[in-house]
Every structure is written in structure tokens, then in C-alpha cells.
Amino acid sequence: MSQLTVEMHPVSGVYLGTCVAKIKKNGQPDLVIIELAKGSITVATFTQNAFCAAPVIVAKQHLEQSAPRALLINSGNANAGTGEQGIFDAQQACVWVAEELGCEPSEVLPFSTGVIGEDLPMAKLKQGIPEALANLSITGWPQACAGIMTTDLVAKGVSREVMIDGHSVMITGMSKGSGMIHPNMATMLGFVATDAKITQGCLQQCLSDAVNASFNRITVDGDTSTNDACTLTATQQADMPLIDSTHSQAYQDFAKAITEMMTELAQLIIRDGEGATKFVSVVVEGGKNSEECLKVAYAVALSPLVKTALFASDPNWGRILAAVGRAGVVDLDINAIKLFLGDVCIVENGGRAASYTEVAGQAVMDQHDITITIQLNRGTANEVVWTTDFSYDYVKINAEYRS
Amino acid sequence: MSQLTVEMHPVSGVYLGTCVAKIKKNGQPDLVIIELAKGSITVATFTQNAFCAAPVIVAKQHLEQSAPRALLINSGNANAGTGEQGIFDAQQACVWVAEELGCEPSEVLPFSTGVIGEDLPMAKLKQGIPEALANLSITGWPQACAGIMTTDLVAKGVSREVMIDGHSVMITGMSKGSGMIHPNMATMLGFVATDAKITQGCLQQCLSDAVNASFNRITVDGDTSTNDACTLTATQQADMPLIDSTHSQAYQDFAKAITEMMTELAQLIIRDGEGATKFVSVVVEGGKNSEECLKVAYAVALSPLVKTALFASDPNWGRILAAVGRAGVVDLDINAIKLFLGDVCIVENGGRAASYTEVAGQAVMDQHDITITIQLNRGTANEVVWTTDFSYDYVKINAEYRS
Numbered sequence: 006m007s008q009l010t011v012e013m014h015p016v017s018g019v020y021l022g023t024c025v026a027k028i029k030k031n032g033q034p035d036l037v038i039i040e041l042a043k044g045s046i047t048v049a050t051f052t053q054n055a056f057c058a059a060p061v062i063v064a065k066q067h068l069e070q071s072a073p074r075a076l077l078i079n080s081g082n083a084n085a086g087t088g089e090q091g092i093f094d095a096q097q098a099c100v101w102v103a104e105e106l107g108c109e110p111s112e113v114l115p116f117s118t119g120v121i122g123e124d125l126p127m128a129k130l131k132q133g134i135p136e137a138l139a140n141l142s143i144t145g146w147p148q149a150c151a152g153i154m155t156t157d158l159v160a161k162g163v164s165r166e167v168m169i170d171g172h173s174v175m176i177t178g179m180s181k182g183s184g185m186i187h188p189n190m191a192t193m194l195g196f197v198a199t200d201a202k203i204t205q206g207c208l209q210q211c212l213s214d215a216v217n218a219s220f221n222r223i224t225v226d227g228d229t230s231t232n233d234a235c236t237l238t239a240t241q242q243a244d245m246p247l248i249d250s251t252h253s254q255a256y257q258d259f260a261k262a263i264t265e266m267m268t269e270l271a272q273l274i275i276r277d278g279e280g281a282t283k284f285v286s287v288v289v290e291g292g293k294n295s296e297e298c299l300k301v302a303y304a305v306a307l308s309p310l311v312k313t314a315l316f317a318s319d320p321n322w323g324r325i326l327a328a329v330g331r332a333g334v335v336d337l338d339i340n341a342i343k344l345f346l347g348d349v350c351i352v353e354n355g356g357r358a359a360s361y362t363e364v365a366g367q368a369v370m371d372q373h374d375i376t377i378t379i380q381l382n383r384g385t386a387n388e389v390v391w392t393t394d395f396s397y398d399y400v401k402i403n404a405e406y407r408s
Numbered sequence: 409m410s411q412l413t414v415e416m417h418p419v420s421g422v423y424l425g426t427c428v429a430k431i432k433k434n435g436q437p438d439l440v441i442i443e444l445a446k447g448s449i450t451v452a453t454f455t456q457n458a459f460c461a462a463p464v465i466v467a468k469q470h471l472e473q474s475a476p477r478a479l480l481i482n483s484g485n486a487n488a489g490t491g492e493q494g495i496f497d498a499q500q501a502c503v504w505v506a507e508e509l510g511c512e513p514s515e516v517l518p519f520s521t522g523v524i525g526e527d528l529p530m531a532k533l534k535q536g537i538p539e540a541l542a543n544l545s546i547t548g549w550p551q552a553c554a555g556i557m558t559t560d561l562v563a564k565g566v567s568r569e570v571m572i573d574g575h576s577v578m579i580t581g582m583s584k585g586s587g588m589i590h591p592n593m594a595t596m597l598g599f600v601a602t603d604a605k606i607t608q609g610c611l612q613q614c615l616s617d618a619v620n621a622s623f624n625r626i627t628v629d630g631d632t633s634t635n636d637a638c639t640l641t642a643t644q645q646a647d648m649p650l651i652d653s654t655h656s657q658a659y660q661d662f663a664k665a666i667t668e669m670m671t672e673l674a675q676l677i678i679r680d681g682e683g684a685t686k687f688v689s690v691v692v693e694g695g696k697n698s699e700e701c702l703k704v705a706y707a708v709a710l711s712p713l714v715k716t717a718l719f720a721s722d723p724n725w726g727r728i729l730a731a732v733g734r735a736g737v738v739d740l741d742i743n744a745i746k747l748f749l750g751d752v753c754i755v756e757n758g759g760r761a762a763s764y765t766e767v768a769g770q771a772v773m774d775q776h777d778i779t780i781t782i783q784l785n786r787g788t789a790n791e792v793v794w795t796t797d798f799s800y801d802y803v804k805i806n807a808e809y810r811s
Contacts, residue, residue, distance in 0.1 A: 055740040056733025056758075086726045088743075088759030121726025122760055231730050309712070313803050323489045323524025327634050330459025337458040340491075355459075356491030357525055400716050400798055 013146035014164045016175050016198045018042030018240030021145030023152040026133025028119070028126055029081035034152035036133040038102060039076040039196065040141055045240045047073040048209045049114070050216050052233040059084045059091030060115040061232060063099065067111045074112040076196065076236065077102050079119075079130065080155050080181070085231040086122040094125040101134050118181065118194055118232050119155050146177060153181040153194055161273040167262040170255040172245035174201045176262055180220075180270040182277075192230030193220055195270055200243040201259060210251050211260045212237040219267035222390045223275050224306050237263070272391055280401065281393035283315050288378040290387045297334045298388035301379055304332035312395035315375065320366030322351040329379060338383070345378040346370065416549035417567045419578050421445030421643030422601045424548030426555040429536025431522070431529055432484035437555035439536040441505060442479040442599065443544055448643045450476040451612045452517070453619050455636040462487045462494030463518040464635060466502065470514045477515040479599065479639065480505050482522075482533065483558050483584070488634040489525040497528040504537045521584065521597055521635050522558050549580060556584040556597055564676040570665045573658040575648035577604045579665055583623075583673040585680075596623055598638035598673055603646040604662060613654050614663045615640040622670035625793045626678050627709050640666070675794055683804065684796035686718050691781040691792045700737045701791035704782055707735035715798035718778065723769030725754040732782060741786070748781040749773065 019041060026036040041047065049068060051061050067073070077098055084091045099113035106113075117125070140148070150160040164177040178197030203211075216235055248255045276284050287306045292298035305311055308328040314321040322344055330339060344352035347369035351361050369375060422444060429439040444450065452471060454464050470476070480501055487494045502516035509516075520528070543551070553563040567580040581600030606614075619638055651658045679687050690709045695701035708714055711731040717724040725747055733742060747755035750772035754764050772778060 054730060054733040055735075055737065056729050056742045083726075086729055086755070086759050088757050091759065121724075121730065231726075231733065309798075316803065321524075323486075323634075326459050326489055327457060327524065330457040330634065332458075334458065339459045352489065354491050356489050356494065395712075395803055400719065400803055 009147050009150055009160045009162050011162055011164060013150070013162050014166060014175050014177050015143040015146070016177050016240060017143075017200045017242040018045055019198045019238065020141040020143055021149040022137040022140035022142065023145060023148040024133050024136040024140060026079070026129045026136070028079055028129055033154070034148060035080045036130070036137050037078040037149045037152040038134065038137040038141065039078070039149065040106065041074055041076070041238055042240050042242065043074070045072065045238050046203070046205050046208055047114075047236055047238040048205065048212045049234060049236040050212060052230060054231050056086070056231050058117060058232040059087055059095045060117045061234060062092060063095040064114040064116065064234065067099065067114055070111040071109060072112070073114050074108045075102050075106055076114050076116065077134075078116040078153050078194065079125070080153050081119040082117060082123055082125055083119045083121045083232050084117040084125045087124055090124055094127055097127065098125070098130050098134070101131060105135060105138050114236070116194055116232070116234055118153065118192060121231065146179065150179045153179065155181065157181050157277055159273070159277045161270060161277065163266050163269045165262065165266060167258070169201065169245060169248075169258050172243060174199060174243050174245065174259070176266055178266055178270055180274055182274045193233045193235070193274060195220060195235035195267065197236070197263070197266065198238040198240065200241070201239045201248065202241045202243055202245050203239045203248040203259065207248050207251055207256055208237060208239050211256070211263050214260060215264040215267045218264050219271040223271045224303065224390060224392050275391045275393055278393035280396040282373075282396050283394040284374045285315060285392050285394065286376045286389055287392060288376060288387070288389045289381065290378065291381045291384055292386040292388070293384035294386050295388055298381070298386050299390070300334060301329055301332045301381065302388050302390040304328045305377060305379065306390050306392035309395055312393070315370070315394035316396045318367070318370040320346055320351065320363065320370045322346070322357070322366070325377060326352055341382045343380040343382065345380070347372075347376055412550050412553055412563045412565050414565055414567060416553070416565050417569060417578050417580055418546040418549070419580050419601045419643060420603045420645040421448055422641065423544040423546055424552040425540040425543035425545065426548060426551035427536050427539040427543060429482065429532045429539070431482055431532055436557070437551060438483045439533070439540050440481040440552045440555040441537065441540045441544065442481070442552065443509065444477055444479070444641055445643050445645065446477070448475065448641050449606070449608050449611055450517075450639055450641040451608065451615045452637060452639040453615060455633060457634050459489070459634050461520060461634040462490055462498045463520045464637060465495060466498040467517040467519065467637065470502070470517055473514040474512060475515070476517050477511045478505050478509055479517050479519065481519040481556050481597065482528070483556050484522040485520060485526055485528055486522045486524045486635050487520040487528045490527055493527055497530055500530065501528070501533050501537070504534060508538060508541050517639070519597055519635070519637055521556065524634065549582065553582045556582065558584065560584050560680055562676070562680045564673060564680065566669050566672045568665065568669060570661070572604065572648060572651075572661050575646060577602060577646050577648065577662070579669055581669055581673055583677055585677045596633070596636045596638070596677060598623060598670065600639070600666070600669065601641040601643065602666075603644070604642045604651065605644045605646055605648050606642045606651040606662065610651050610654055610659055611640060611642050614659070614666050617663060618667040618670045621667050622674040626674045627706065627793060627795050678794045678796055681796035683799040685776075685799050686797040687777045688718060688795050688797065689779045689792055690795060691779060691790070692784065693781065693790045694784045694787055695789040695791070696787035697789045698791055701784075701789050702793070703737060704732055704735045704784065705791055705793040707731045708780060708782065709793050709795035712798055715796070718773070718797035719799045721770070721773040723749055723754065723766065723773045725749070725760070725769070728780060729755055744785045746783040746785065748783075750775070750779055
């Protein structure tokens, strides 16, 4: 397992405790509790999958009732497809945390990630919760990053001190996920905390916009998970004026910082994509609207034929063009499209560009980071999604995950 | 290469000639000409991909102008993404065939399958066409089956004598395709001929319905191709009354036979799916309408996580349920769904079925042919699609195709 290479700055009012509860078979940390100081505001987004896991159902209910004082996260078991028992278990785990912290169970939000369809190992949780709480520390971020991992090879954290309206604000966050990554909110967990002073309304708007531009723009395999969630907590402890309008400069600066950090967290997931050997940006320019740009971008990003060609470092532009053609864009004129690999124009006028050489295309494909740009030339909308290639290891990891 | 194991009965009025034109690098047959007797009626369906290949454009134009007298098929080169040059080349090839046969160029339909983005090797075609014509024979079906193959491992043909209204009718057909298979009309070519006496209107209706129930229900990887086409020719030479109404019993019997044969040809493509180790039927029952049944069926059939689990013979029902959940069905109640592997109920009430055992699920998954049944229990519509698993070999074949 790769360790974090970034420094995770503490955020006032956020305490993290991690332990090995033996939910994961590999003996790695798998239980994390994040305690949030009184007065903190937390907003969240959850999976759009109709088959959502028990903790998602419980977390949504609790979030409607109370301001969260703690986040309880386990890896190794998703508590999904577990019916009524799963709901009961998620609620019970919140009760145990609440009893220890002296708060209401509805002030605890549960999150789970891992194997689907097996009951949560409650005895292990009951034993692990006090242990994780005993480790609570404002410097506990790196251990927590490791504790939320499943098939991840790399722990994912970002941290930044930004100046908002002349005042220092700290933002620190972590994410997990490497397979089953697709909008909206694929098997992806993200937890971001800041000490900013900001209203619930502004914070909610900020999270929605940031997730839409980051976690909802990454895809490994098109599979959205049952358990995805992303939280954004503002502890209100920074020495700064309250951000109470989305029109203020302070809000704009704050939202920009959050979006940048979430984009970084999202891209870390793609870079750690299951079996990934490439980091691929699919840029679509000149569409009539955002929707058709995304249709084209996802058709290309999800095409197994494009993804296997990327794995082979093969500049097979025909497969890209074929994916564009089947994306379902109305009245698409293939002859108007230009296609670029990096800076190299590979397609124009419905065929291979006159200036194109295999050598130039190959030079781009041999790189680790590849940008595919598709110019539709029929409007002013632009979009980008990030994805990976499909390798032998993708099949291996997903064929052997349960064994 | 596996040889045909079925007998291909000749169809009066249909002559097939095949040769090695060296378009394919492996020295296998790659050029096929099918001559159709005067008076034959031919109908066709083509790819829905906006980026359609030059031969598709030319074949559509020719079909509007004339009744086809010949089909010209080459494998090894798709003549797609070749711009104006590609159109010119496809037309020129038709001219060469027409000159030899003494018909109009518009009476020749061109078809190509193979690598995208490389110009058709015209010198090889010019040399091959007379050679293929010299081989024209009413018994040339098996050689033609081999001549249209690309990454196919198995030649695909079916042939049947059916009784329509007390008269013997012959139906013989072939298909090719093993990757890039997805509705509508993925890199799939199908050529079916019969000696039936039937009007153009009835024949067109018959083809549309049959393709919709067969070739448009198979998927390997979700990629639709630039070159797909399926033709149905009726030479009118059988000794029988004319079928001139879709309401007649004769039409119903004929349409049933064509649909059954096309379903068989389509399933042969799936059984030969690139790297396939499983033949999977995804059955969706009890939907509100056909559209939502297909949404669910394709979400499951195309999920890389489901497909890799199938490859691993892993009864990972959670991945199936997650795919159902993200299929985009409005107001889907996960708790009402029942999921079966073969006859084994694996999911009910939103979780693992009480009666389910891993042993029972494993026994189904260990088989080569697997049926996944999803009962939505919210209506009366049913659908089925056929697909394969995702294996190491799928990645290998598609990563190395051009090298």
C-alpha cells in the first residue's frame, strides 16, 4: 500500500480515530470515526442508485433530523443488499457511537464500503468503535485515509490552506475508490472538512457544484455503486466573517478552492483505477449543450474497445470515432468533427487527418497521461470527463475480488 | 478456425463465390460475391451509428435505385473513416463487379468489415473480383461463411427447409461478428436468402421484426459498429403461392422461421464473443413496458463488474442488483425485485433470499450457459438479451487487434 505523500493539515474541530476491527481480511485499518465539534455544519450527497445500501438510507434520515456530530465509516463490508437487517445494523452502530460520545444516535452518520450482500459483522464493530474513539486526534487524517480503503492501492488525501477575504482557511479531505466508479457518486467515499464560517445554504450549494464538476465527471467502468457518499463539513472555527451569500467574493473564492480540491480527490481515484495504466481526459468541445457533450464524452470514456486500445497504447482513432457516432447526438455531422490525441489532429473531414502520422499518434499514446479532444463544431458547450484504460489487471481484480 | 458443422442447403437463384484477395493478413478467404438471380427481392437494415462506413452509405443509395443483383463483401478492411476516398472506392468496386456481371453498378451492394481508417486496397479488390466470380456456385455457402470472418473463431451458418402453406421453402443464412457487438446492428454482417415468393413490403416487415428480436438483442461490449448490415433476399423461385399479406398464415409461418434462424445466427455471434467463456441470457420479466425491461437488461448485460464476475463463475448477486438499481427505471422498488440464477432464487426483499445457498448459486455459475432472470414485479412486459462474460482474452484480443 502506498502511503500519503502530502501533508494533511489538521482542521480545528475535526478529530479522527482509526483502528483495525478485522472487518477487512487483510488486517489493514478498516474502522474510522470522525468527531465533529459542536456547531459544525455538514452537508452530503449520496448515490443515485435505486438499490442504495442500508447506511445510505440511515445517513439520509439522520441528516434530516440532526446536525452530525460524528461520521462512522467502515471498509470491507458495504452493508448493501442486506434488507431490514442491514438497516437495523447501521442504526445499532450509530447507537454505540452515540453512547460513547454522549450524543443522539441521529447525530451519527454511518458509511460503509466493501463487499455487497453480507451482513455487517456487528461484534467486530462493537469492539472496534471504542478503540477508534480512543485514537481520536486532530492529526488523525493519514490513518483515516488508510482506514477507508478497499481495493485502493493508494491512500488519497489533499490539504490546503487558502486565503478567503484575507483570512486563513484550512481545507483537508480524503477519498476512496478505484473500481465501480461512475456518476453519479460511484463506489466512492469522500470526506472533506474545513474550518470556514459559512451558512448551511451556501455550503450545500458549494458541495453540489463541486461534486458535479469533480466526482460526477470520473468513470472507470460505468458502474455506479450502492454506497457512494461525499460529505463536506464546515466547523465554523476559522477567524473570518461568515460567508452567507453565494454572490460574495468570499463564497466564490471558497467554492473555487473546494472544487479544485474535490477535482484533485476525484482524479486521484482515477489514477488509482483498478488495473489502470493510463490517466485519460476526454474533452468534448463545441457541443450544442452540456448534455450532448457529456453523452459523447461518456460514450468514448466507457467504450471497452477504446479502453483496450488505450491499454495497448494504440492510436486507434477509428474506435474513438465509432464511439462518438453511437453516442446518440441528434443530427451529428461526422465530417464536421475534429479529433485530437494530445496536440495531434488525427481526424478531420470524416477520416484520418492529412497531416496525421502514426509516429505522431503513437508518441502521444505512449505517454501515461493522455488527452482525447473531440471538437464537435456545432455549438459553444464544453465538458471533460476523466477515465482509465481497461487492462488484464482490471479483469483480474474484478474476477478475483471475492475469492 | 472451426469449420461449419451444419449443412448449408443451396437456395435456387443464389450463387456464391469466394477467394483470397490478401486483404486479410492471415491468408484466409476475404472476398465474397453473392450473385442473385433476376427477379430477386432484397431488403436490408444498416447500422444506426452516425459515423457509418462508406460501403453503408453506398449500399443505401444503391438499394434506393435498383433491385440488387449482387452483394460484394470484403473482410479485413472496413472502409470506414476513409472520407470521400472511401465512397469513391466502394463505388468503384461495384463498377468492377457490374462490368463482369453485365449489370448496373447500382445493382451491386458493397459490404466491408475489418480495420477502421485504412483505405481499401483497391488493387487487391480488382484482382480478387474476377477470381471470386469465377468460383460462383450454388453450393458456395461454406466458403462464403469463412470469407466474411474477421476476429471470428467460428464460421456461422444456418440452413433450414420449412413448409409454408404445404410448399417447401429453403432458407439459408450466414453471419459474422464477435466483438463490437451491440444494438443496433453492431459489427455484425448477416446475409440470409430464401427462395420464397413474397412481396417487397412483406419481406421488409419480416426483416425489421426478425432483426429487432435477434441481432438487436445481443451485446458483447456495448460498442455499435460503423459497418453493420443485414440483408434478406427472396429469389421468388419456390413453387408456392405469393405471400402478399402480413396477416396471412403463410406470412406468419415464414416470419417465424426467419426470426428463429436470425436468432440462431445472432446467438452464434455471442457464443463466439471475443474471449467469451460464457453464454448469458439476461431475462427481465414484469416490467411496465418493453423499454424499461431493456434498460435493466442492458445495464446488467453491459456491466463490466457483472461480466468479470461471470468470467470468475462468481455468483456475485450484489453486482447484478447494483446494475439493476442504476438502470434508470423510474420509481423502482428494489424490495419488490426477485433475482434468479438459473432456477435458483438469489435475491428477494432487497437482500439475499432466505433459501439461497452459495453452493446452489455456484452450481449455476459453473455452467457454460447461464440465465439471469430479473423479475421486476411491476407490469407485464418481458424482454431478453444475450451476452458474454469479460475475460483476459477479451482484453488481449482487443488490445492486440491491430498489431
